[in-house]
Amino acid sequence: MSRKKSLWKRVRRSQVWRSVFRHDYTDTRRNRILQIRSNIFLHIHPARIPSHAGRIRFTWCMGGITFFLFIVEVITGILLMFYYRPVIEYAYQDMKYLRFDVPFGIILRNIHRWAAHLMIATVMLHMLRVFLTGSYKPPREFNWVVGVNLLVVTFLLSFTGYLLPWDQLAYWAITVGANMIRATPFIGHEGPFALVDRYHDIRFMLLGGTEIGANALLRFYVLHVIVLPLAAAVLVGVHFWRIRKDGGISRPL
Amino acid sequence: MGEYQDRYEFPDLKFNVQRGKKRDNRMEKGEKKDMFVWPDLVVMEFLTAVALTIILIVWALLVNAPLLEVANPGISENPSKAPWYFVGLQELLVYFDPWIAGVMIPSIIIICLMMIPYVDVNPRGSGRYAFSLRKFALINFNIGFLMWLLLILTGYFLRGPDWQLYWPWESWTVVKKVEDNLWSPDPATGLTGLALYFGLGMIIPRLVSRDFYRKCGPARYTIVMLSILLMYFVPIKIFLRLAFNIRYVLVTPWFNI
Numbered sequence: 086m087s088r089k090k091s092l093w094k095r096v097r098r099s100q101v102w103r104s105v106f107r108h109d110y111t112d113t114r115r116n117r118i119l120q121i122r123s124n125i126f127l128h129i130h131p132a133r134i135p136s137h138a139g140r141i142r143f144t145w146c147m148g149g150i151t152f153f154l155f156i157v158e159v160i161t162g163i164l165l166m167f168y169y170r171p172v173i174e175y176a177y178q179d180m181k182y183l184r185f186d187v188p189f190g191i192i193l194r195n196i197h198r199w200a201a202h203l204m205i206a207t208v209m210l211h212m213l214r215v216f217l218t219g220s221y222k223p224p225r226e227f228n229w230v231v232g233v234n235l236l237v238v239t240f241l242l243s244f245t246g247y248l249l250p251w252d253q254l255a256y257w258a259i260t261v262g263a264n265m266i267r268a269t270p271f272i273g274h275e276g277p278f279a280l281v282d283r284y285h286d287i288r289f290m291l292l293g294g295t296e297i298g299a300n301a302l303l304r305f306y307v308l309h310v311i312v313l314p315l316a317a318a319v320l321v322g323v324h325f326w327r328i329r330k331d332g333g334i335s336r337p338l
Numbered sequence: 339m340g341e342y343q344d345r346y347e348f349p350d351l352k353f354n355v356q357r358g359k360k361r362d363n364r365m366e367k368g369e370k371k372d373m374f375v376w377p378d379l380v381v382m383e384f385l386t387a388v389a390l391t392i393i394l395i396v397w398a399l400l401v402n403a404p405l406l407e408v409a410n411p412g413i414s415e416n417p418s419k420a421p422w423y424f425v426g427l428q429e430l431l432v433y434f435d436p437w438i439a440g441v442m443i444p445s446i447i448i449i450c451l452m453m454i455p456y457v458d459v460n461p462r463g464s465g466r467y468a469f470s471l472r473k474f475a476l477i478n479f480n481i482g483f484l485m486w487l488l489l490i491l492t493g494y495f496l497r498g499p500d501w502q503l504y505w506p507w508e509s510w511t512v513v514k515k516v517e518d519n520l521w522s523p524d525p526a527t528g529l530t531g532l533a534l535y536f537g538l539g540m541i542i543p544r545l546v547s548r549d550f551y552r553k554c555g556p557a558r559y560t561i562v563m564l565s566i567l568l569m570y571f572v573p574i575k576i577f578l579r580l581a582f583n584i585r586y587v588l589v590t591p592w593f594n595i
Contacts, residue, residue, distance in 0.1 A: 114374075117374045117375075117376045117377075118374075120376040120377075121375050121376050127376070130375040130380075131375065132375055132376070133372045133374055133375065134372060134373060134375055135371060135372045135373075136371060136372055138379075139378060139379050139382060146386055149383060149386065150386065150390060153387050153390055154390070157391075157394065173409075177408040177409065181405075184402075184405060192399065194403050195397070195399075195401065195402060195403050196394050196395065196397075197403075198403035199394060199398060199401070199403070200394055202422070203394075205423045212451075216454075216475075216476075216479050217467055217476065218464075218465055218466055218467055219462075219463040219464045219465060219466070219468070219472060219475075220464070220465060221454060221455040222455065222458065222461065222463075222464040223464075225455070226456060227455075229452075229454065229455045233448060233451045233452045236451075237448060240423060240424075243421060243423065244421060244424070251409045252404075252406040252407060252408060252409055253406040253407050253408070253409055253410060253413070253415050254404055254405075254406045254415070256409035256410070256411070257414060257415040257419075258418065258419060258421055260414075260418060261418055261419070261420040261424075261428055262420055262424060262440075264436065264440075265427070265431075265436050265439065265440025265441060266440065266441070267436075268435065268436035268437035268441060269437065270437055270441070270593075273437070273441070275436070276441070277437055277593035278592060278593075297411070335465035336465040336466075337464070337465045337466040
């Protein structure tokens with residue numbers, strides 16, 4: 086026992102250990118603060134928060150849950166990318182492959198799908214909570230704007246992902262969306278005051294064609310796995326940073 | 339490790355779980371107004387993450403993500419529904435042309451949402467649930483939120499083939515009569531109606547509550563009232579369609595509203 090203990094002590098005193106962990110773990114005020122300050126993942130938090138910020142009744146935890154679901158989406162999404170090819174000859178086959186052959190493939194896809202749905206719901210509930218508590222009021226105006234942008238990005242992420250299975254559900258759901266886009270005033274070919282024909286309108290730009298086909302699948306894929314997640318990550322960074330810079334979580338004045 | 343645990347027994351965590359009430363009492367006395375993030379909040383975040391992971395795994399084990407036949411542009415699904423969060427907009431297609439339902443309404447919603455903090459001049463009720471201090475803002479926002487939910491629920495659960503209304507207990511094989519004898523008032527009447535709605539809508543609140551106008555100033559007042567009038571125009575149009583079979587409120591050679 087004592088040898089074990091002294092070994093443990095020696096490990097903790099070693100240069101390697103101390104280069105990783107800058108402080109010990111005794112429960113002191115100082116260490117509690119250092120635990121947050123000296124950890125890159127935890128340091129998005131302040132070391133101390135008003136106690137109402139830790140109450141589910143106040144926050145509903147919806148922002149945090151949304152962030153967690155985003156991480157789940159990124160992890161499961163990357164794993165799904167190993168099995169999925171955004172080409173119309175293969176896309177649907179790969180879905181079948183994921184479902185019937187890839188070990189745990191079906192669970193992977195299910196988690197990605199359900200977490201995405203849940204994320205839409207939690208992001209809307211988060212917005213509702215922030216509105217109900219008046220947390221968009223000065224000085225937090227701009228963070229609300231960032232949040233609305235995140236809401237839009239979340240919708241777009243989910244929408245672009247919807248096409249990728251390349252089944253009837255995906256194809257016709259995106260058809261509904263694409264048909265609305267062609268009615269955009271001025272820049273949609275069926276909208277009022279259309280300035281462009283069907284080969285040069287905004288729908289063509291999104292789909293890479295006049296119909297949903299190979300180009301649309303590839304565009305949605307690139308938007309879904311690169312452009313929008315990057316945009317979301319940057320906006321989330323700004324969103325969290327601004328919470329701190331705007332005076333921490335909102336509190337009664 | 340024994341020594342380690344003895345020295346570190348997560349006193350605040352115990353406090354949270356076992357003596358929450360006591361803590362609240364102390365809070366009210368103002369003894370303790372804030373808390374350490376480590377470990378109190380981090381533990382809560384961790385437990386939430388664990389709980390969510392379990393929920394997602396169980397959900398994924400119980401329910402499979404849908405996968406229909408391979409996409410076939412030749413065979414359309416009837417009904418073809420948008421993803422659930424856009425079904426509200428699709429539901430609006432019954433009452434509005436696509437450029438309004440699919441483009442203008444979502445764009446206006448997003449722009450209005452972003453403008454909220456800049457037009458809400460009421461400084462009270464920041465950082466807490468305070469209905470009585472912000473009645474106007476809360477009532478209108480919640481009505482808008484509810485409308486969005488109702489449209490989604492209607493579109494998702496109550497729409498069947500050809501986007502006809504089917505109650506959940508009705509079979510989709512029953513053919514529904516397509517809505518007929520829709521009519522639109524002539525342009526002059528329509529224009530008058532719209533002018534009256536928006537004109538009175540802009541003027542009356544100003545006369546009723548001069549205080550509100552004075553606090554907002556002309557620019558903010560116009561934006562707030564216009565947004566709210568636009569929002570309530572949606573249920574009004576739905577009502578006109580359902581009650582009086584009115585297809586368009588305003589018909590012009592270029593667009594219809």
